[in-house]
Amino acid sequence: MDINSIKITIKNMYQFTNIQIDALNKKVNINGKNKDITLEKIEQLLGIIYLWKNEYIDNSKIDGESFKIEVMDNETVTTFKGKNKFPKNYNAFKKWVGEL
Amino acid sequence: MQSWYNYIDNLVNDSNIINEKMPEIIEAFVDYYGEEMREKITDKFKNVTILQQITPKQIQKNCENISSEFEKQTLEQIKNILNLNSVLELPDYISNGITDEEKEQIRPLYKNLVFFQGHINKYIQALTLPIEKINEINLEGPLNDIKGLLNIEKDVYQVYFNDLIRREKEMFPPHLQEHINKIEYLNHQLDEKKINIDEFYNKLNELEQTDNLKEIKQMIGDFDGNEGLIDSFSTEANEKLQDKNASKWQKKQILQNRKKYLELFEKDMGNLDLDDMKKVLPEPLEADKFLLYKQEYEFSAKTNIYSQIPIHQKNLEIIKNNFPDFAEEDYIEMVSNENNLGSCMAELTNKNNQYFKHGLIVISKGENLENLDDTLIHELNHWLEINIDIPLDENAKFYSGTSGWVTIGGQIIDEDFEENLENQETEEDPYVLLDENINDQIARAITKKMHDKGTYIFSHKDHVNLSKNSYYQNYDFLTKDFFDEFKEEIIKSRQVGSFKYLDYRFDGYVTTLNDLVNKCQETLGHDIGQIIIDMEKGKITDEVKSALEFKRAAEILLDQMKQCQTIDNKQAAKHR
Numbered sequence: 183m184d185i186n187s188i189k190i191t192i193k194n195m196y197q198f199t200n201i202q203i204d205a206l207n208k209k210v211n212i213n214g215k216n217k218d219i220t221l222e223k224i225e226q227l228l229g230i231i232y233l234w235k236n237e238y239i240d241n242s243k244i245d246g247e248s249f250k251i252e253v254m255d256n257e258t259v260t261t262f263k264g265k266n267k268f269p270k271n272y273n274a275f276k277k278w279v280g281e282l
Numbered sequence: 283m284q285s286w287y288n289y290i291d292n293l294v295n296d297s298n299i300i301n302e303k304m305p306e307i308i309e310a311f312v313d314y315y316g317e318e319m320r321e322k323i324t325d326k327f328k329n330v331t332i333l334q335q336i337t338p339k340q341i342q343k344n345c346e347n348i349s350s351e352f353e354k355q356t357l358e359q360i361k362n363i364l365n366l367n368s369v370l371e372l373p374d375y376i377s378n379g380i381t382d383e384e385k386e387q388i389r390p391l392y393k394n395l396v397f398f399q400g401h402i403n404k405y406i407q408a409l410t411l412p413i414e415k416i417n418e419i420n421l422e423g424p425l426n427d428i429k430g431l432l433n434i435e436k437d438v439y440q441v442y443f444n445d446l447i448r449r450e451k452e453m454f455p456p457h458l459q460e461h462i463n464k465i466e467y468l469n470h471q472l473d474e475k476k477i478n479i480d481e482f483y484n485k486l487n488e489l490e491q492t493d494n495l496k497e498i499k500q501m502i503g504d505f506d507g508n509e510g511l512i513d514s515f516s517t518e519a520n521e522k523l524q525d526k527n528a529s530k531w532q533k534k535q536i537l538q539n540r541k542k543y544l545e546l547f548e549k550d551m552g553n554l555d556l557d558d559m560k561k562v563l564p565e566p567l568e569a570d571k572f573l574l575y576k577q578e579y580e581f582s583a584k585t586n587i588y589s590q591i592p593i594h595q596k597n598l599e600i601i602k603n604n605f606p607d608f609a610e611e612d613y614i615e616m617v618s619n620e621n622n623l624g625s626c627m628a629e630l631t632n633k634n635n636q637y638f639k640h641g642l643i644v645i646s647k648g649e650n651l652e653n654l655d656d657t658l659i660h661e662l663n664h665w666l667e668i669n670i671d672i673p674l675d676e677n678a679k680f681y682s683g684t685s686g687w688v689t690i691g692g693q694i695i696d697e698d699f700e701e702n703l704e705n706q707e708t709e710e711d712p713y714v715l716l717d718e719n720i721n722d723q724i725a726r727a728i729t730k731k732m733h734d735k736g737t738y739i740f741s742h743k744d745h746v747n748l749s750k751n752s753y754y755q756n757y758d759f760l761t762k763d764f765f766d767e768f769k770e771e772i773i774k775s776r777q778v779g780s781f782k783y784l785d786y787r788f789d790g791y792v793t794t795l796n797d798l799v800n801k802c803q804e805t806l807g808h809d810i811g812q813i814i815i816d817m818e819k820g821k822i823t824d825e826v827k828s829a830l831e832f833k834r835a836a837e838i839l840l841d842q843m844k845q846c847q848t849i850d851n852k853q854a855a856k857h858r
């Protein structure tokens with residue numbers, strides 16, 4: 183695994199979700215609670231987001247939902263963010279989050 | 283009992299209820315903002331389209347929740363009649379100690395429960411059946427108008443998915459052909475009416491258990507949002523491989539997926555490193571063509587489902603009338619997205635250099651039904667506070683404006699309208715959270731005024747709980763006193779869309795408050811709901827201590843703002 187850590191934030195009118203994954207130690211912190219996470223699960227996430235554009239933004243809409251994902255490897259931080267506009271497989275990402 | 287039926291009817295059926303109640307909604311806004319705002323409120327609300335949204339899955343979930351809530355309430359009533367400490371004692375008491383008199387007392391409640399759940403269960407059952415089966419269910423009373431509310435999502439997707447597989451046979455390696463032939467045969471039998479829908483699904487389920495379908499899904503993805511390995515051959519993936527800014531892990535993922543895809547064709551890629559793999563991989567398949575084809579299939583499947591739901595039939599009609607440039611695909615995408623719980627969108631149309639402003643509000647009936655009135659008022663207040671600047675340049679393609687303290691912008695709809703031009707500000711507006719929190723406080727006050735006058739739109743009067751609706755209201759503990767103290771000035775600055783006006787007035791302390799709210803979200807946001815509950819209960823945890831420090835900082839800021847006001851008042855008195 184080339185990834186060191188991943189940070190995820192999802193915000194909407196009814197919730198704020200904060201997830202921090204420590205890929206090296208296979209730990210995940212979901213809204214302040216620590217759990218173990220498998221490499222397979224982390225790879226599953228990378229398989230969902232690897233083709234995403236870095237930004238999906240619709241500024242004409244208020245409320246709705248926004249997200250930010252930061253993937254850190256040894257060299258770079260790759261950031262994906264969106265507001266009221268989503269990649270076509272966003273639901274798969276939400277499902278992945280829901281299953282954590 | 284009747285009110286529960288009405289509640290469910292409100293949930294699932296199209297209704298004109300918002301338009302019918304609009305005069306009362308306007309009165310509640312006028313009551314809050316004052317008579318001088320009546321004209322603006324009335325004009326603004328004439329130019330807004332409100333769509334109600336619910337997905338088939340959400341309908342089902344809500345019915346189940348209602349059923350269990352009704353059961354909980356009934357059992358609680360029975361427990362009280364029998365003077366028991368807990369509903370858990372009920373089974374034993376009913377088997378052993380119940381008197382005839384008590385039996386008579388609880389019988390009507392029990393009968394109601396059975397009657398109600400019988401209907402609800404039929405309703406839920408109907409929601410999960412294929413459309414062909416619906417006529418076999420005998421539904422009575424107000425719940426019988428449900429033909430369009432079927433949760434046929436999975437089934438419709440399955441039919442399309444199978445069709446896609448059989449049409450695109452050449453995409454799959456020979457060892458999967460046998461499986462594809464079986465799917466083709468099943469589809470053919472269904473088309474020829476040689477098997478009925480039940481037999482079709484049963485046989486399909488048997489096929490689904492095989493590993494072959496797993497492999498097929500791995501290759502082409504599914505309609506559940508999962509991408510397939512084929513996506514790694516798309517132009518998008520090629521561009522990513524060429525992109526100097528793309529990360530190493532993204533490129534590696536693309537190549538790995540290509541390798542896996544080819545391995546499914548039983549081509550041995552060996553243990554080549556990334557550079558070698560680039561050399562040996564064939565030119566990309568016609569992946570783009572296939573992906574577009576798949577997208578069209580998905581759209582047809584969704585359209586098929588949503589066109590059967592009364593709410594969406596009506597919405598599509600409204601969209602076609604009010605927003606001719608709004609593509610049906612975008613509508614379907616918007617309403618099938620369960621993440622869109624409530625939103626307000628500003629539209630600016632240019633027709634022969636005449637500009638028209640229009641608002642589009644979407645509210646979801648999928649969540650927090652008991653407080654849906656508040657969500658509606660929240661979005662309407664956003665629309666009231668939206669200011670769109672008319673561009674001076676008649677060739678302008680974008681507009682800008684404000685919603686309260688937040689900057690907004692979007693594409694102007696004109697005859698050359700081309701969707702998705704990229705000119706959007708991508709940095710997050712720093713005032714969003716404070717802006718939403720204040721908007722929410724205003725909305726709750728207006729909703730309360732409306733409810734106090736007996737006007738309920740979607741919410742049920744026995745279940746509404748305005749203190750437990752949006753996430754934004756968790757920050758009231760930092761902002762409520764500020765809002766109560768300077769309400770008039772805050773509202774004024776929001777109506778003109780100028781945070782600076784307010785900040786200048788209070789020597790920059792409002793910016794400090796905004797930073798404090800953002801910092802609080804950054805530190806405690808993930809668990810703020812629970813922290814507030816703990817704070818209210820007087821429970822002291824590390825998080826509560828931290829929240830109390832934020833609260834203290836907000837109180838100090840408020841004192842400083844009050845001093846600004848005192849100095850202003852003294853100066854004003856001097857000038858007089």
